Amino acid sequence: MEISGKTAQAGTLESGDILITITLGEEDKGIEIELESPSQAVYGQQIYNTITGTLNDLGVRTAYVKAQDRGALDCTISARVEAAALRALKK
Amino acid sequence: MNLNTIGREVPGSIEGIGTLRPFEGAFKRIPDGVMKAPKIPCVERGGDKILPSLKDALKEAGLRDGMTLSFHHHLRNGDYVVSMVLDLIAEMGFRDMTIAPTALFPVHKSIIRHIESGVVKAIQGSVNGPIGRLASNGGLEIPVLLRSHGGRARAIEAGDLSVDIAFIAAPSCDKYGNINGVGGSSSCGSLGYCMADAMYADKVIAITDNLVPYPLYPVSIPQIYVDYIVQVDQIGDPSGIVSGTLKITRDPLRLLIAEHAARVIEASGLLEEGFSFQTGAGGISLAVAGYVKDMMKDKKIKGSFGSGGITGFFVQMLEEGMFDALLDVQSFDMDAVRSLRENQGHVEMSASYYANPHNKGCAVNQLDAVILGATQVDTKFNVNVNTESDGVLLHGIGGHMDTAAGAKLTIITTPLLRGRLPMIVDDVITVTSPGETIDVVVTERGIAVNPMRHELAERMKASRLPVVPIEKLRDEAYRISGKPENPKFTDRIIGVVEYRDGTVIDVVRQVISVS
Numbered sequence: 001m002e003i004s005g006k007t008a009q010a011g012t013l014e015s016g017d018i019l020i021t022i023t024l025g026e027e028d029k030g031i032e033i034e035l036e037s038p039s040q041a042v043y044g045q046q047i048y049n050t051i052t053g054t055l056n057d058l059g060v061r062t063a064y065v066k067a068q069d070r071g072a073l074d075c076t077i078s079a080r081v082e083a084a085a086l087r088a089l090k091k
Numbered sequence: 092m093n094l095n096t097i098g099r100e101v102p103g104s105i106e107g108i109g110t111l112r113p114f115e116g117a118f119k120r121i122p123d124g125v126m127k128a129p130k131i132p133c134v135e136r137g138g139d140k141i142l143p144s145l146k147d148a149l150k151e152a153g154l155r156d157g158m159t160l161s162f163h164h165h166l167r168n169g170d171y172v173v174s175m176v177l178d179l180i181a182e183m184g185f186r187d188m189t190i191a192p193t194a195l196f197p198v199h200k201s202i203i204r205h206i207e208s209g210v211v212k213a214i215q216g217s218v219n220g221p222i223g224r225l226a227s228n229g230g231l232e233i234p235v236l237l238r239s240h241g242g243r244a245r246a247i248e249a250g251d252l253s254v255d256i257a258f259i260a261a262p263s264c265d266k267y268g269n270i271n272g273v274g275g276s277s278s279c280g281s282l283g284y285c286m287a288d289a290m291y292a293d294k295v296i297a298i299t300d301n302l303v304p305y306p307l308y309p310v311s312i313p314q315i316y317v318d319y320i321v322q323v324d325q326i327g328d329p330s331g332i333v334s335g336t337l338k339i340t341r342d343p344l345r346l347l348i349a350e351h352a353a354r355v356i357e358a359s360g361l362l363e364e365g366f367s368f369q370t371g372a373g374g375i376s377l378a379v380a381g382y383v384k385d386m387m388k389d390k391k392i393k394g395s396f397g398s399g400g401i402t403g404f405f406v407q408m409l410e411e412g413m414f415d416a417l418l419d420v421q422s423f424d425m426d427a428v429r430s431l432r433e434n435q436g437h438v439e440m441s442a443s444y445y446a447n448p449h450n451k452g453c454a455v456n457q458l459d460a461v462i463l464g465a466t467q468v469d470t471k472f473n474v475n476v477n478t479e480s481d482g483v484l485l486h487g488i489g490g491h492m493d494t495a496a497g498a499k500l501t502i503i504t505t506p507l508l509r510g511r512l513p514m515i516v517d518d519v520i521t522v523t524s525p526g527e528t529i530d531v532v533v534t535e536r537g538i539a540v541n542p543m544r545h546e547l548a549e550r551m552k553a554s555r556l557p558v559v560p561i562e563k564l565r566d567e568a569y570r571i572s573g574k575p576e577n578p579k580f581t582d583r584i585i586g587v588v589e590y591r592d593g594t595v596i597d598v599v600r601q602v603i604s605v606s
Contacts, residue, residue: 015510039511041481041602042575071510074573 008087011080018072020084025062031055037069050074054081097473097525099597107213107233108587114594117496117528122449127250129291139266141320145179145298148319152294154180157187158255161292163285164194165260165272165421169331172260172298174201175323181210191252192216193243193284194487198331206231215252216243217487226585227483229601235484235586237477240284240420241446241453241493242591247287248443248450251593257292259285259317260326264299265307268317273432275301277327280422280431282311286441289316300326311439334424337402339381340374344506344535349375351556352462352504352533353382358554359500359547361459364392369399369494370462372423375504379462380404387413398445398454399490406430409437418454420445446493448591455490455497463491465503467519470561472526472541474503475519477588480512482520482578482602484586492591495528507534513568513575515561520578522597523588532561539564579603
């Protein structure tokens with residue numbers, strides 16, 4: 001994936017949180033997610049959907065997202081993704 | 092595949108294990124037949140049983156390919172014996188062993204090497220982290236056969252688990268094979284779990300780092316069961332054998348759960364003179380014991396006994412005169428080891444005495460209340476302690492299904508969520524203890540009482556405890572976390588969960604690992 005290189009981070013590696021590292025691209029090339037999660041087997045798809053949905057709502061179409069989950073709830077994931085994306089957009 | 096009475100699929104037989112008998116209900120199986128008898132032994136007069144090396148003992152015991160070898164876990168994460176024996180067997184070129192440990196710990200991960208090289212073919216006993224993960228990924232040809240502490244003693248006595256050679260890690264031993272666990276640098280306290288092994292195995296090898304003059308006393312494993320004795324430098328690492336004083340949790344959420352559980356006991360009407368009680372060594376369990384102790388003091392009542400794995404907290408209650416006795420199958424900390432040595436009321440018990448359903452009466456049947464944990468509970472009150480939410484087999488059964496079946500009041504304490512994972516679900520992945528043996532589930536968000544215990548629920552409501560239907564706890568968990576997907580499994584069975592009576596309550600399948 002071609003990525004222009006605006007990178008930002010939000011979140012922590014504390015239990016119940018998620019650390020999102022995002023690099024934004026400029027074209028419409030899709031969203032690539034690398035997920036590491038203790039609840040991957042039962043919540044993996046929901047976490048993908050939450051991340052993708054949050055980015056879509058912000059109008060982000062191309063991004064590489066590294067998501068290091070420590071059991072975060074959807075509201076937390078959404079907030080961390082939004083914060084990371086907005087930080088990256090400001091750069 | 093047949094369904095057992097709780098709706099779990101049980102195959103008619105499994106290669107390497109044999110015919111399986113489906114679970115019919117916690118108290119349904121009436122055993123028949125006779126108990127196993129070991130061969131009639133005879134030793135020469137006089138002398139001793141000490142052999143120069145473990146290798147000599149294995150040769151004398153007639154070690155062959157494909158034998159069943161048993162071990163016990165009183166040395167816990169400090170144990171050197173399992174690895175010492177298996178490393179030597181590998182070196183001697185033997186293979187296809189079935190091992191029957193009472194439990195395995197992270198220190199035993201060298202077994203993985205012996206599984207991969209074919210020295211170990213099968214495991215009948217509990218597994219833990221790394222070995223459980225290996226099994227869950229299909230690394231063992233024959234499924235792991237999991238048994239509870241009581242069920243394992245039953246299996247040995249009934250001949251279902253026939254042990255060729257039993258290895259006893261002996262913290263103190265004399266030249267004729269009298270053994271106890273309360274002396275020496277590797278002292279571990281009770282030797283309860285290996286007593287059936289010593290009595291029923293064809294050959295018994297004691298491995299000790301503390302040979303004492305004859306006769307050793309007190310005796311836990313008597314000389315009449317022991318064939319050979321081997322002296323080694325160390326049988327274990329003392330820092331891994333017993334822990335320091337275990338601490339009561341300070342987490343407010345867990346304390347709230349513990350307080351609820353204690354109030355459930357009070358409301359049940361069982362907290363009277365002669366009360367008997369068991370908890371585990373976890374933070375919530377100890378906190379419940381703390382609250383119960385205060386309530387006993389307030390009501391000025393004295394308990395009859397505390398049982399199970401014994402901690403310093405129970406020792407303190409014994410020494411303050413709040414219990415008449417402790418029945419100890421495993422001593423968790425230094426205080427428990429000391430107390431077993433010093434206090435007459437601190438009694439060592441065997442796994443069969445503790446929890447075997449097929450003898451003339453086990454201690455769990457005398458329990459008023461037990462506090463247990465869970466990795467999942469479902470709306471039928473079935474409890475899973477074996478597999479994690481992702482389906483990986485990571486834990487043994489311990490005494491869970493035994494105490495749950497025996498005690499008048501069985502309480503499961505669990506937070507509603509661990510991380511994001513709901514602990515109350517529609518269906519547990521693996522059933523360890525059937526719902527009919529579980530009375531109450533206590534979470535921080537409410538207490539669910541098994542509908543079969545109607546009178547108990549009324550008592551709780553009268554005591555103004557927050558009683559809710561278990562479905563409401565599940566809904567609350569799903570509302571916060573979302574409904575979990577089912578983890579993905581192949582059809583291949585990698586574990587069999589045997590109920591304490593020898594029937595099969597559930598099976599565990601190989602996981603499809605997610606990328």
